[in-house]
Amino acid sequence: MLSKFVFPLPPTLNEIIGTARTNVYASAKEKRAWTNRIAVECFGRRQFPDRVWIEFIWKIKNFRRDPDNISAAAKFVMDGLVEGGIIQDDSLKFIMSPVLHWYEKGEDLVEIHLADHPIWNGRIIDLENPGFRETKKQAIAIYPEVLLPTKRAEVTEIESVSMKSIAPETIAETPTVTTVVEVLKEEVSDSQELLELAELINQEYQRSKAAPATAMLHARNAGEFLLQAHSLLPESEWLTWLSTHCQISEQSAKTYMAIAKSWLNLQKSSQLSRI
Incomplete structure (x- = not known):
């Protein structure tokens, strides 16, 4: 089975560090607030009692930001999924490799795909029949500022x-x-x-x-x-x-x-x- 979640974009690594430098208690409070927010949005959703495969699709307005700075926000998401009862734990015992990260132009959101089988680009891979079983429209990382060749005369x-x-x-x-x-x-x-x-x-x-x-x-x-x-x-x-x-x-x-x-x-x- 495969589930999709969409959350607001949590603080990125630079924002987390900036808050912690200002006030360590403010940083912990912010972390708790985001964990609770994501846990609440998980209420009533399908749960995964065993191992899971996960994809993050980061929809970002500003493509000048570093990908590792953005993906650090996955910590808030994973803790919220655990607290919301969607996954048992965010350790490697339950989170299977690879954890995929995709980046698209968007409105500062993060879309999560969770599945009990390996996934790729929003598709479940059938282990008994290698290949792909379509589950949704293919998610493709959009490259900004695509320059087409010069027009010919x-x-x-x-x-x-x-x-x-x-x-x-x-x-x-x-x-x-x-x-x-x-x-x-x-x-x-x-x-x-x-x-x-x-x-x-x-x-x-x-x-x-x-x-x-x-x-x-x-x-x-x-x-x-x-x-x-x-x-x-x-x-x-x-x-x-x-x-x-x-x-x-x-x-x-x-x-x-x-x-x-x-x-x-x-x-x-x-x-x-x-x-």
């Missing part, structure tokens, strides 16, 4: 050339001009290279869903293929091509392209540091 150039090549007396015939441009666009979007890229994107996307341990690598590969396809298409045709040829959603495509870009930037930084 090919379509504008094609349209201008097509207009110049048509005699003045035929310019008024809108269907003829539209047909020329549409045919050229279809030739671009249905090229063999783009069809091959679509097949590779779909393969890597399916592998990322089927293999949690290497999901990030497959996401990076899919992102690289998506960036290649995006560079070959006019901006106005990108979303149409994506929805027609690929199994991946627009938001997932943006995320995968951001992963590929981040990976490339890390490689460049590593190479520069070695020089």
Whole structure:
């Protein structure tokens, strides 16, 4: 079984330290208040009498904050779950490894997934049948400030050339001009290279869903293929091509392209540091 809890964002590590430095009694009082608050919100919810697997999805307004600073607030949550009777104890005897932490843009909340089986991205892993059993919409860490490749000017150039090549007396015939441009666009979007890229994107996307341990690598590969396809298409045709040829959603495509870009930037930084 799997349960979901949503709580306000407890104090982060820096805030905890700041309060403790001001007044140790104020820090203890704050800790008790948050534990009680979370315990109260757990009232009447399903309990887990044995071992559990847990995921934290931290929904944060400010992505400049350090992840370890944010995840320190898990202590308040775990103590509240124990006091609320949801879990027996927050020791390693009951909390199974790995404890997963995801970060998304949001309204300073924390979403908790608790399950009596291993979980990944809000999904229960069936130990008798490896793979995934869908339990909810997939939770994907959203990368902020996703920068798409620079828009290409090919379509504008094609349209201008097509207009110049048509005699003045035929310019008024809108269907003829539209047909020329549409045919050229279809030739671009249905090229063999783009069809091959679509097949590779779909393969890597399916592998990322089927293999949690290497999901990030497959996401990076899919992102690289998506960036290649995006560079070959006019901006106005990108979303149409994506929805027609690929199994991946627009938001997932943006995320995968951001992963590929981040990976490339890390490689460049590593190479520069070695020089």
